[in-house]
Amino acid sequence: MTTLLKRPQLIEEVLDDTMMVVWKSAGSFRGSSKPSTWIFAIAYRKAQKARIRWPDPIEDPEFDTRVSTDPGPDEKFQQQRLRDALIQAMNQLSSDHRAVVDLTYFHGMGYREIAEIVDCPVDTVKTRMFHARRRLQKAMSGSLADWI
Structure with missing residues (x-):
């Protein structure tokens, strides 16, 4: 959450x-x-x-959910850059879209389970995920090499 x-x-x-x-x-x-x-x-x-x-x-600023395995300075910088971009992109999503992305990717839930949680049809969850992915893709535009 x-x-x-x-x-x-x-x-x-x-x-x-x-x-x-x-x-x-x-x-x-x-x-x-x-x-x-x-x-x-x-x-x-x-x-x-x-x-x-x-x-x-x-x-x-003290609330940081990043999991660290002691990466080097360059890797830390890249991870922070990617994390900041993802947070910024996630913040642009509506709460409904953010919820389905969070429950899918951060909690490993399936669409049926998410539909029960958010009290909507499975097809609505699928539609929200589709639009959320498109918005995240636009918000994080650029080649993958820019983020890795």
């Missing part, structure tokens, strides 16, 4: 709210989907509500 919400404090609040709902309503889980899908759906709805309440995220 870090791509939907920018502030670490807000992410923590949404996580806490999600876990509280899971705890209180675990008995009402019908089993029509995987438990992880049910929990992601709760988290997604909580994140959407949080975005409405606090629409202008504040950049926090």
Whole structure:
């Protein structure tokens, strides 16, 4: 959910709210989907509500999700350049498009599972992904050699 919400404090609040709902309503889980899908759906709805309440995220330079394996200075520079370009491109997407990209690529979910989470038809998820990829491609235009 870090791509939907920018502030670490807000992410923590949404996580806490999600876990509280899971705890209180675990008995009402019908089993029509995987438990992880049910929990992601709760988290997604909580994140959407949080975005409405606090629409202008504040950049926090200390919040860095980059995973490092001690690359050299040149590699660090290239990774940071690519990361910045990807973040900038992701920020240009609508929250609906950003959600399907995040759930697909960062959480490894399939379209059916994402459709359950965001409460829309599978074809809508596919369409959102199509448009999100096109927008990301335009936003990150240039040859791949420029980024590697």
